[in-house]
Amino acid sequence: MNVEKGKICSMQLFFLFAGFVQGSVLLVDFAIGISESQTWMVILIGLGLAIPFVLSYVALAKRFPGMNVVQINDAVYGRFLGKTLSLYYIFFFLMTLSFNIRDVGELYITFLMPDTSFIFLLVAFSATCAYAVSKGLEVLARISHLIALIGIFVPICTTILLIDQMDFSNFLPLFELPFARMLHGIHIMMAIPFCETLVFLMIMASLDKAEKAKKSILSGLLVGTVSLFIVAVRNTAVLGNTQTIWTSPSFQSTRLIDIGTVLTRMDFLIGIAQTFLIFFKCCLFLYASVTAIAQIFNLKTYIPLVLPVAGIEVILAATVFQSKVDHAEISQNAGIIYSAPLMFLIPPLTLLIAKLRNLPNKGGKNDS
Amino acid sequence: MKAYGKSFQKLFILLWLLLSILLCGCWNYREIEDLTIVAGAALDKEGDMYILTFEVIDVAGGPEKNHSSALIKASGLTLFEASRNAISVIGNKLYWSHAKMMIISEDIAKEGLVPVMDWLARDAEIRQTIKIVVSKEKTAREILEITHPTIEVVSLAMDQVFQNKDSVTSVPRVEEWKLFQDLAQPGVSTALPTVYINEENGNKRLFVSGSAIFDKDRLIGYLNDEETKLMMFVKNEITRGLITEKIEHNDIPIKISLEILKSQTEIKPVVKDDEIKFEIDMTVHGNIGEIEGYHFHLDRKGANHLEKHFEELLNKNIAAFIKTIQKEYGVDIFGFADALSARDPKTWKKVEPRWKEVFKNVEVTVNSEVHIEGAAIQKKPIRIRE
Amino acid sequence: MFRYILKILRYTALKSKNSSQDHTSNNGYNEPIPSDLKKSREIIENILHNSSDVSVHEFYFGNNRECKGALLFINSMVDKEEIHKNILQPLMYGTLMFGNDKNLDLSDIDTIKTHYISITDCLKITSLGDLIDKLLAGTVILLVDGSKEALVINTGKRESRNIEEPGTEAVVRGPREGFNENINVSISLIRRKIKSPDLCVEKLKLGEKSKTDVCIVYLKSIANPELIKEIKARLNRIKIDAILESGYIEQFIEDAPYSIFPTVSNSEKPDKIVAKLLDGRAAILVDGTPFVLVVPMVFIETFQSVEDYYSRPYLASIMRIIRFLSYIISTLGPALYVALTVFHQELIPTSLLISIAEGRERVPFPAILEAWLMIFTFDILREAGIRLPKAVGQTIGIVGALVLGQASVEAGLISPIMVIVVSATAIASFAVPAQTDSGTILRYIFLALAGIAGGFGVIMGLLVTLIHLTSLRSFGTPYLWPIAPLNLSALKDVFIRMPLWNMTKHLSAIIWKDADYYRQAPDLKPSPYKNDNSDSKQKE
Structure with a gap:
């Protein structure tokens, strides 16, 4: 039935989840432009508001153990509507993936290797992702704790090194942000790091014990949030008002590390960490995309799809925005709108319908 | 499936090989010896044209020779253009990542910093830790032209001064990012260190000392060493340094240097019925670094006496200094606005439009507290047996 | 795909060609040994192409020297001293001088074996193929005229190096012995370290021509039976003319032939091999090389040295x-x-x-x-x-x-x-x-x-x-274990090595899940000698 044969344990799910949320560290920068020195607050509120939605994903996966979202859609909405919805999911996966691939490219173009060909970066990165995905979910799960470790280690390290430069009065005054902007920031926070975990609807199907999913997902969410939180606090405390003018406040703040003129230029640490984290996130998205497509077409294996989809993603990533300015603008404003119904509406709705129709019991012919 | 997996692997390897063969050695590939490493730059303006003088490190001699520097002059309508025009002089693109110093001429500082700062902030190659100083000479270029007795690259020599700023109180260290932070703060004006040339036995010597104060981004005046030190006390930027003072002890004048170990300043706005007052609470911990002569005996009592004396001194000097600034320049270089907006945003909203006026007449009280913690390695003064 | 089919075709063709030899005997001579000594001698010499190092010594024995026998051996591979003392002397003089018991039939191999040959390592064979195999392996063959059986006598002499310190893995502290080319010596080195019935040694022969002895050594209660089965399956897959070194085997049984990382480890130090056996691994000893293969291998193994422990x-x-x-x-x-x-x-x-x-x-x-x-x-x-x-x-x-x-x-x-x-x-x-x-x-x-x-x-x-x-x-164990997948208790022995008394548990990835085996008692942490009186005693 399911295209994935490998199994992951709940511990690995925890690390997968944490690593995935940490993968959005770079994207906190988008929100900083909007929520300024209140970003940390926005993160916490965003987390609080996102938890119910994330729990709804978990509940969905628990209700249909061993089934991924495409199968669930088919079961709940029937053939036609289900497939349409699944296409929406795939569209979301593909778009988000292309944004993230582009992020890596821009990271390198802007900060590390400005003269390099953009397409080369995208192709090399996507090829690496494709290689990882072709090795299967189990391999991704096995390296997840390393990624999560990097995601927590690097922010803490840089924060410690920057303690000297921090000025906590930068957080004052509290509650000065206009409500509309606060809301906007919260929406970005909910959508980008937290509710993008929608992809786990494709992954939780491979869980060996679906009952333990809730605990590991919540703790993963927490660990991921701690990373984001540390990053936001560090940026605000170090950069203060100026954090809004930089393309990447994280880079900017770590560039200020200067301990005895030897421990300087720590931004490369951020570069490495973010490459690893986004790589991981992209792998999960790519995995979700190809498994979903393979499931829709009832293929036996998703592996033949990996390279073509990765290729399409490169083209998408290279052409989807005209420039960095476009990218930031659209990600901040439009990007989170098209995904909103998928994140906030459809999963709870599916859960509700499944409950009303008492579904998984009826369709109990699935393999256990 | 297995067969496909294998061919996939082959494809993957092929892809990387193709990339590596086709694209080998392009783009960012810059040989290290081909870089023209900029150590610092001086910025002047003539009419509409910016004139940038770069001090580049000359590595041509090989490892046997001490590295020296060369000056390159280029002009352009924008800084970026000027920097690119330098290519036609030196042949290579300038490499900015290691630039330490940006010297800005008085004229440009008077016109405003923001227009020239944009490029510094925008260019990814330039580090945000580049230090910005204002030249008190006619042109900024002159600074780079002098010779330093030990370090041949003037910019690096100047950087050394800032590295050791812990021991000198009179130089504010302003790096680019700090400047932006100040400029972005509502109501706060900034201060930059100044650099000038002093003739000494016919040798031109470089001095990094004092500061230039700005109204927003426009230069409005200079502070001398002593004033700079006081300003930094208020701004809580003192880390180490000295306070030297003459005191009368049993009618004998004695000079005493207090070495500052730690200094903490807090500006507290006190708002009462629309009237804004500021209280500056300062705590200074220090060591006695030097006591002239042998008359003064540093026991607990003597130390208390000194502490009191230094406290009075700081209170008096700082209050007087703030008064002067209020009267003469009327710009908030101390960050009072910042303190007010952080602690009491409502009042700040009210006074923001007319902050300049408010600042001029605002009442400031200084409460300092000095703790003498030790007396270096000497327990008792040197005795002359008579 | 086409190539794959071709490959299969070629392989089946090869297999059918070899199959007649495969199942009957190792070298295709399945006939019984003829009872006529002359005839059998002729046949054997024919098979061996009258090779000059094959000696045939014919002799007569018995009360009246009525029996005719022949010793076949390869000159360079036997201990002549022993042949003289323990085979020829008892047979020729013994039967002649002390007379023959009437009940004993001297043309019966069993009688000769039990009554005259004073060597323990004897074996009775009936097939010509076995005879050739044993002869080439360096044993002495006794043929008796009129018997359809032959006696294989191992005189035990074999040129081999002394046990020396291995050149590749020098240690400062630890045993200095190393395996050598003789597989029996190597096995004995392992046996000497584990004197337990748990230690299993399974022998097989690989190589159509070389007939190399290969041993799988493991601890029955610790090693996963699945692993042993897998090893045997992979070893039996090997159809090759000769195995000259354990590297040959390594390349036929490894998991990832395209990878640059080795998935089979090797060592020539017995203490290292034994330590690995105690972890639940299995060793593959190959005659003719001091390098012993160990599977499964994990990446961190390369960073662990025996001396660490x-x-x-x-x-x-x-x-x-x-x-x-x-x-x-x-x-x-x-x-x-x-x-x-x-x-x-x-x-x-x-x-x-x-x-x-x-x-x-x-x-x-x-x-x-x-x-x-x-x-x-x-x-x-x-x-x-x-x-x-x-x-x-x-x-x-x-x-x-x-x-x-x-x-x-x-x-x-x-x-x-x-x-x-x-x-x-x-x-x-x-x-x-x-x-x-x-x-x-x-x-x-x-x-x-x-x-x-x-x-x-x-x-x-x-x-x-x-x-x-x-x-x-x-061999089923993730290569990056215990780093990925993560195993916290096993991390005690990865980047740092915890004290031995702390590592009570066994490597869970390799060890057989059902194996109830603990390395040591749980509370072995040493503590100073506690004696309440010690203080007062000192005072006195």
């Missing part, structure tokens, strides 16, 4: 970490140098940047080419140094250090910092001998990646390596 944990832990660092330096050293100096100069401190730039000022090659040249030269030096006799080998070192290091720097061909980088890499690569091959290849790959795309290339390379390592398995 013999010395106290602190230094051992530091050495572990140093070995890991060395591996990183040896693979990434030149690549990072190139990436930093060519792509990311902003990451180098200013003063270092200036001195590197000054050092490279006169160098005519681009940095990447310079690095290629240097590590290539280093590999040449290393290869040359290994092959040469010791005395000459030292000159190579001097020539390498002086000529290639100093002179090329002075001539301005190579920058001094490059020399430092390459020598650091070279030294580091010797710290992890088991991964030398993967380290060398990775070094070239990473250098190429760094030359193409700087830090980005290196990071992508690292990611691919990480994914590759994670996806590898060795």
Whole structure:
């Protein structure tokens, strides 16, 4: 039935989840432009508001153990509507993936290797992702704790090194942000790091014990949030008002590390960490995309799809925005709108319908 | 499936090989010896044209020779253009990542910093830790032209001064990012260190000392060493340094240097019925670094006496200094606005439009507290047996 | 696909050709031994093509010398002394001088074996094929006229080296014995360390022509039966003419033949092998080589040395970490140098940047080419140094250090910092001998990646390596275990080594899940001798 044969344990799910949320560290920068020195607050509120939605994903996966979202859609909405919805999911996966691939490219173009060909970066990165995905979910799960470790280690390290430069009065005054902007920031926070975990609807199907999913997902969410939180606090405390003018406040703040003129230029640490984290996130998205497509077409294996989809993603990533300015603008404003119904509406709705129709019991012919 | 997996692997390897063969050695590939490493730059303006003088490190001699520097002059309508025009002089693109110093001429500082700062902030190659100083000479270029007795690259020599700023109180260290932070703060004006040339036995010597104060981004005046030190006390930027003072002890004048170990300043706005007052609470911990002569005996009592004396001194000097600034320049270089907006945003909203006026007449009280913690390695003064 | 079909066809053709030999006997001579001595002698000599080192000694024995017998052996492989004393003497003199008991039939092999031959290692065979096999393996064959059976007598002599300290794995503390080429000696070395009925030794012969003895050694209660089954299956797959070294077997049974990482480990130290057996692994001994294979292998094994466990944990832990660092330096050293100096100069401190730039000022090659040249030269030096006799080998070192290091720097061909980088890499690569091959290849790959795309290339390379390592398995055990998948309790023995009394549990990935085996009692932490009276006693 399911295209994935490998199994992951709940511990690995925890690390997968944490690593995935940490993968959005770079994207906190988008929100900083909007929520300024209140970003940390926005993160916490965003987390609080996102938890119910994330729990709804978990509940969905628990209700249909061993089934991924495409199968669930088919079961709940029937053939036609289900497939349409699944296409929406795939569209979301593909778009988000292309944004993230582009992020890596821009990271390198802007900060590390400005003269390099953009397409080369995208192709090399996507090829690496494709290689990882072709090795299967189990391999991704096995390296997840390393990624999560990097995601927590690097922010803490840089924060410690920057303690000297921090000025906590930068957080004052509290509650000065206009409500509309606060809301906007919260929406970005909910959508980008937290509710993008929608992809786990494709992954939780491979869980060996679906009952333990809730605990590991919540703790993963927490660990991921701690990373984001540390990053936001560090940026605000170090950069203060100026954090809004930089393309990447994280880079900017770590560039200020200067301990005895030897421990300087720590931004490369951020570069490495973010490459690893986004790589991981992209792998999960790519995995979700190809498994979903393979499931829709009832293929036996998703592996033949990996390279073509990765290729399409490169083209998408290279052409989807005209420039960095476009990218930031659209990600901040439009990007989170098209995904909103998928994140906030459809999963709870599916859960509700499944409950009303008492579904998984009826369709109990699935393999256990 | 297995067969496909294998061919996939082959494809993957092929892809990387193709990339590596086709694209080998392009783009960012810059040989290290081909870089023209900029150590610092001086910025002047003539009419509409910016004139940038770069001090580049000359590595041509090989490892046997001490590295020296060369000056390159280029002009352009924008800084970026000027920097690119330098290519036609030196042949290579300038490499900015290691630039330490940006010297800005008085004229440009008077016109405003923001227009020239944009490029510094925008260019990814330039580090945000580049230090910005204002030249008190006619042109900024002159600074780079002098010779330093030990370090041949003037910019690096100047950087050394800032590295050791812990021991000198009179130089504010302003790096680019700090400047932006100040400029972005509502109501706060900034201060930059100044650099000038002093003739000494016919040798031109470089001095990094004092500061230039700005109204927003426009230069409005200079502070001398002593004033700079006081300003930094208020701004809580003192880390180490000295306070030297003459005191009368049993009618004998004695000079005493207090070495500052730690200094903490807090500006507290006190708002009462629309009237804004500021209280500056300062705590200074220090060591006695030097006591002239042998008359003064540093026991607990003597130390208390000194502490009191230094406290009075700081209170008096700082209050007087703030008064002067209020009267003469009327710009908030101390960050009072910042303190007010952080602690009491409502009042700040009210006074923001007319902050300049408010600042001029605002009442400031200084409460300092000095703790003498030790007396270096000497327990008792040197005795002359008579 | 087409190629695959062809392959299968070719294989089946080969199989059908061999099948007649396969099942009947090892060499196709399945006839029984003829009772006529003359005839059998003729046949045997024919089979062996009258090889000159095959001796046939005919003799008469019995009360009246009425029985005719023949000894067949290969001159160089038997102990003649023993033949004289324990075979010929009792048979010829014994039967003649002390008379023959009437009940005994001297043409019966069993009687001869039980009454006259004073050697324990005797075996009765009936088939000609077995006879040839045993003869070629170096035993003495006794044929008696009129009997359809033959006696195989092992005189036990075999040329072999003494037990010496192995050259590849020198230790400061620990046993200095090493395996040698004789498989029986090797097995005895293992047996001497584990005197337990648990130790299983399963023998099989591999190689159509070489008939090499191969032994699988494992501890029955600890090793996973699935693993043993898998090993046997993979070994039995091997159809090859000769096995000359354990490396032959390694290449036929490894999990990832395309990977640059070895998935089968080897050692020539008995204590190391025994330690691994106690972890639930299985060893494969091959006759003719001191290198014993061990499966499954995990990546971190290469960073663990037996000496870690013999010395106290602190230094051992530091050495572990140093070995890991060395591996990183040896693979990434030149690549990072190139990436930093060519792509990311902003990451180098200013003063270092200036001195590197000054050092490279006169160098005519681009940095990447310079690095290629240097590590290539280093590999040449290393290869040359290994092959040469010791005395000459030292000159190579001097020539390498002086000529290639100093002179090329002075001539301005190579920058001094490059020399430092390459020598650091070279030294580091010797710290992890088991991964030398993967380290060398990775070094070239990473250098190429760094030359193409700087830090980005290196990071992508690292990611691919990480994914590759994670996806590898060795006989079912994940290669990067216990790092990925994570096993916290096993991490006690990865980057650091905890004290022995602390490591009570067994390696759970390798060990058989049902095996109820603990390394040691749970509370062995040593503590000072407690005696309530000791203080008062001292006072008295």
